Amino acid sequence: MALFFTGERIGLALDRVGHSKAKAVLLDFLIVKRTLRIKGDASVAIAQSEPAYISALEELALCGTDGVTSPYINVFALTDNQSGYRSAKYKSNGTNSTISNNPWQPIVELSAEKPRRASLRAGYEDHLETLFLKGSTSDQKPSLDETAIWYYRATDVDALTVTAVSPEDRLAQLRQQFVTELAITQSEIDHLFDPTPAPIATGDFSDVPADPASYLPNVAVASAVTPAAISRVCSADLVIALSAKPFVILTGPSGTGKTRAALKMAEGLQRGVADRIKGSLFQLVPVGPDWTSPKRLLGYRTPFGETRTKADGTETNDSYEITETIRLILRATHPSATGLPYFLVFDEMNLSHVERYFAPFLSLMEASNILDEDEAAPLIDPQSLTTISDLLQREDATSPEAEAAKLLVDNGRNLRFPSNLFFIGTVNVDETTYMFSPKVLDRAHVLEIDSEKPSDYINGAAASELGGIVDIGIALEMLRGGIDDREGQRHEVANPGLILDRLVTELGFNEVQAGIIRDGTTRALDGCYGLLGPIGFPFGYRSVKEAFVYIFTWIKGQTLQGVDTDTIMDAWPDALDKAVLQKILPKIHGSKRLLGDSLKATAAFLGGGDANTNPAARYALALGKTVEIPPAGALALAGNKALELSRRKLEAMHGKLSATGYVSSVS
Secondary structure, eight states: OOOEEOHHHHHHHHHHHHTSSBOTHHHHHHHHHHHHHHHTSSOEEOSTTOHHHHHHHHHHHBOOOTTOSSOEEOGGGOOTTOTTEEOTTHHHHTHHHHTTSGGGTTTEEEOSSSSOEEEEOTTGGGGHHHHHBOSOSSSOOOBHHHHHHHHTTTSOHHHHOTTOOSHHHHHHHHHHHHHHHTTOOHHHHHHHOBOSOOOOOGGGEESSOOOGGGTSTTOOOOSOOOGGGTTSEEEHHHHHHHHHOSEEEEEOSTTSSHHHHHHHHHHHHHHHTTTTOSSOSEEEEEOOTTOOSTHHHHOEEESOSOOEEOTTSOEEOOEEEOOHHHHHHHHHHSGGGTTOOEEEEEETGGGSOHHHHTHHHHHHHHHHHHSOTTTSOOSBOHHHHHHHHHHHHHHHTTSHHHHHHHHHHHTTOOBOOOTTEEEEEEEOOSTTSOOOOHHHHTTSEEEEOOOOOHHHHHTTOOOOOTTOEEEHHHHHHHHHHHHHHHHTTTTOOSSGGGGGHHHHHHHOOOHHHHHHHHHHHHHHHHHHHHHHGGGTOOOOHHHHHHHHHHHHHHHHHHHHTTOOHHHHHHHTHHHHHHHIIIIISTTOEEEHHHHTTHHHHHHHHHTTOOTTSSSOSEEEOGGGOEEEOOGGGSOOOGGGOOOHHHHHHHHHHHHHHHHHSEEESOO
């Protein structure tokens, strides 16, 4: 039967290790040890892009699931003043920052290339006590057993100790298992831990996992803590938008979790396929204000590299500045990556002019959908790709990027925009940033993340996910579907309405149901076009097509989650609402003189109104002309549903326009 430590026993372990001689940095050392053990290598990157590091962090420090204000805990710092809790940022600026400090130099050696790889220096054992233990003689070293009890706080210990006949035997076996899983040496035990067996009794075990609230003092915990359970879900809206279009812009106030939403999804997918790939599925790209060309992403050739001998025996100094972006794109082209999504996450994407540094991607993400592979322009010229391949071979011929580059060169292929590459950009709009041009907005879905009320943070309420949650497994299936659609150019049709024919051929809807969705979508788009076109915001074929693609993708996602056809027919206007919000409205901006009451009129239309209702879908244009929706053009959706999200967005924009004289949708 299953057997778990009780909350009382885990709490006792926390109290004992928290009041030992251990310094807080001992946790960072154990995280490095566990990361090296998982990776099975002598050096490893302590970075968010490394799945082994994320796994080690969660095993040793996770105290709460998604939405908890302080999801991590340093058990060696959990004293009476509760100073041991760590925020979500600990993942990015915790251990990896700590081990870069000068006191760690005798312990850890860091490589020069980025992400910097950590390895243990020769003779590091002689410095362990100085760095990781307090000088006080009044406290004991941390108990090895109590540390192991924390490590296995949510584990079925019966599965690890099947030969145990007593509580003491069981704890002894767990101690040895803990030592093995972290590759703790006898020298490390001698220097850092008290190996004396800890007291244990039959009553210290239960047949159900302990509720974290029973052993974690003064912290709001959303649900039971299991490292395997973290990030099993992600934002449904983000997944659907990416499945429909490989470029998504996340906007909203600073600090609302835009980057968190993107990384949470990517990390969850990474763990789901970690046993099948080498290297990371994603790369966080912090955009700088001085980015004026694509070289920050695509790198550049340089004649000033180290002297090396080429395959033909000649010497050269020709080199290439290989960026992390290029490495990820190469990994995405590797044969083992077929059908798997790879992500470039641009943090503060509009801190510089997007049209300048992102220009090749803006062009090629469209061209790849309509051109055959041999016709599409390469991201890197063939000569540069040969140089990149040579350098990667010298660096590590077994890395996935080196293997991918060599295959491309050997087969005479160019590095092109892969169908399984996705882009997520996070943006803040303030005096330090640049506005997006219509060219950029037209090629993306724009999702807005709202801030939470302060009381939600204070009371420990779980943060909501944009559009609700979707299981990581379903997210992977949806993204794979998006990749297949792009590779097969399934949405490249002459009439975008034909996209909904796949509801009948693939998802089990009938012709009447598909017709209802097609007609409702067409009427909504016609109304928006009629009201926004006269003020300078018409939209073209791309926006119309991608609205239909989004609705199809949204419905497909519902079916993958087991929602029946009748329920979807009642709810599909929600997909139309988000399509309008994400594809039609983002380009709207301007002054009161330009926009007038057009936003108010469009909001009325999306709420089901026409020229004769109150509020009216009508506004006055210059020279006495009136723009309006006749009663016959009003929306008539299932259950008289309004496109509520889009309507509220337009009303809020109209209010801001009236107050300030200017408004932009992306703000």
